[in-house]
Every structure is written in structure tokens, then in C-alpha cells.
Amino acid sequence: MCVCIWQILGEIDIYHPLKRLIRFEAYGILFVIAGIFGALLAAGRLDLSFPVFLVFIAASSAFGFVINDISDQALDSRSAKPRNPLADGSMTCRTAKIVSAVLLLISLACMALLPSSLLPVEIVVLFIFITYSFWIEVKTIAGLDLVYHALFPALYGLLGYLLYHPLDLTGIVYVALLGLFGAVGELGNEIRDLEKDRTERRNTVVIIGEQAAFYLTIAFMAAAFCIIAVFAVLEPGFFWLLPFVPFGLLLVHPVVKAMKDPEYKMKFVDAINNRAILLAAAMLVVYAIVRFVSIG
Numbered sequence: 001m002c003v004c005i006w007q008i009l010g011e012i013d014i015y016h017p018l019k020r021l022i023r024f025e026a027y028g029i030l031f032v033i034a035g036i037f038g039a040l041l042a043a044g045r046l047d048l049s050f051p052v053f054l055v056f057i058a059a060s061s062a063f064g065f066v067i068n069d070i071s072d073q074a075l076d077s078r079s080a081k082p083r084n085p086l087a088d089g090s091m092t093c094r095t096a097k098i099v100s101a102v103l104l105l106i107s108l109a110c111m112a113l114l115p116s117s118l119l120p121v122e123i124v125v126l127f128i129f130i131t132y133s134f135w136i137e138v139k140t141i142a143g144l145d146l147v148y149h150a151l152f153p154a155l156y157g158l159l160g161y162l163l164y165h166p167l168d169l170t171g172i173v174y175v176a177l178l179g180l181f182g183a184v185g186e187l188g189n190e191i192r193d194l195e196k197d198r199t200e201r202r203n204t205v206v207i208i209g210e211q212a213a214f215y216l217t218i219a220f221m222a223a224a225f226c227i228i229a230v231f232a233v234l235e236p237g238f239f240w241l242l243p244f245v246p247f248g249l250l251l252v253h254p255v256v257k258a259m260k261d262p263e264y265k266m267k268f269v270d271a272i273n274n275r276a277i278l279l280a281a282a283m284l285v286v287y288a289i290v291r292f293v294s295i296g
Helices: 002-011 017-022 024-042 049-071 093-113 116-133 144-162 169-192 204-208 210-234 239-260 262-266 268-295
Strands: none
Touching: 017 024, 017 049, 017 093, 024 049, 024 144, 024 169, 024 268, 049 093, 049 116, 049 144, 093 116, 116 144, 144 169, 169 204, 169 210, 169 262, 169 268, 204 210, 210 239, 239 262, 239 268, 262 268
């Protein structure tokens, strides 16, 4: 399901306003992989709830991106080349609101079809997406902005795990790792948008400064891969993770380059996302092979 959505979006011209609004290729793919991995870690065998769960991830995350662009319309319009299609007039706010309503309805329909035990976490997912952009506007609150962005992938991974298994040590470690990488994503966004945000927001990077934010990003990445290494050594059945630890340098490299090259700051977030997708997909494939061999 998620592959089909990605292919359809890929056929749309890169400048198509709907694709820019939903931004599925930016974070939606990573969220879907987080959910898939969580389910595979927990499940002996997947069932018909699994595709519904993937649709929920795709729809709810896209809903979050759309309402964020709606809330950022005025601020983004000040940029020379805004990524937000509402900011450059290529899509109307009314159309974006219709798109967000459709995505919300799809999300609610999936929630009704999935096990009721997941409902509290699903409600939290929608709550954090809404309050990130509206009401509380967490994206303007230093510290809490990182917590919210950490929760985005962490909650999807948690849902995937809880769909098939009660939370245990493996699930807790997995969710914690997703949270660290989610915080990294927010730091990258705020570093890239610092000049635009400086006069309007009091987010984490505005408060601590660009240089400290770069070092914090690297620290979060290092912590995540240290946790992976320790877990791979200590937990039976996860030694296959160990060879992936050195590949963490592929994610650190764009951060270091952006520290030295001011022009690269506008590109390094996309570089990290693309490499993270490839790394996560490779880990998913290896894990699937390991499971298949062990079952066989």
C-alpha cells in the first residue's frame, strides 16, 4: 500500500502543489517504515489489520503536514522560494483545508477498523499533530518542539508493536530510538529555517543557537547508534544489527558538512532523510530475511 502511494506521488511533477503539500516522500515514508518495523518486531504473523494500519500512518501523517502548511502560510510567504504551496499561491487555503478534512476522515475510519486497544495512542497521534500547529502551537515552544517531533515516529512505531504484542524491553528500546531520530529531524528543520524563524518563533534552535543545535544533533545520532550497538550485543537474536552501526556516519556526514558550508544548510535535511530511508529500508530487508531463515 505505502509503495503504491509513493509510486503515484513520484509520477506527479515535483512542483505539483498537492505533492508539496502532503510531503509524503519527506517523512511519510520513514513513518511507514517505523510502523512496519514495529509490527514485524512484535508479530509472529501479520493479519488484515496491518494494511489498515499502514493507511492510518499515511493518512494521519499527511494530515499533520497539511495543517502545518496551513498554519505556516503567512510566515512561509516571506521566503524567496517557499516549499509551502499555499505560500506561493500555487494552491488555495480552501483546497488545503478540504484535503486535510479528507485525510482526517480516512484516519478516523482506520481508527474505527483497528483494535480498540490502540485507540488511546491513535488519539494522541492526532492530538500532537493538531497542537503542534494550532491551539498550543508547540512548534514555537523550545524543548517541547523536540519532544513532539520525537513522538511522531515513536508513536507510529509503538502502534505497530502494540498491534501484535504488549510493550516489553524490545519495544521500549525501539520506541526510544525512533524518538531520538525524530528529535534529530526537528533540529534539522529548525537549523535550516533559522533565519526565517528567528524573528517569529522561540523554538529550540532559536534559543540555543545554530552551533549548539548542530552538536546536539550529532549527540542524538551518536546516542542512537550506541544504543543500537549495545542492544545488538546484549539481546539474543539482534546481532544482525551490529554491522549497520558504522553506517550511522552516513547520517552524521551531512550535519558536519552543513556546519562548514552555509549554502549546504538548505540541503542537508533532505540528504539525511534520503539516507535514513535507504538505511531503514536495508535494515528492514535484512530483518525480514533473518526472520524467514529462522522460521525456515
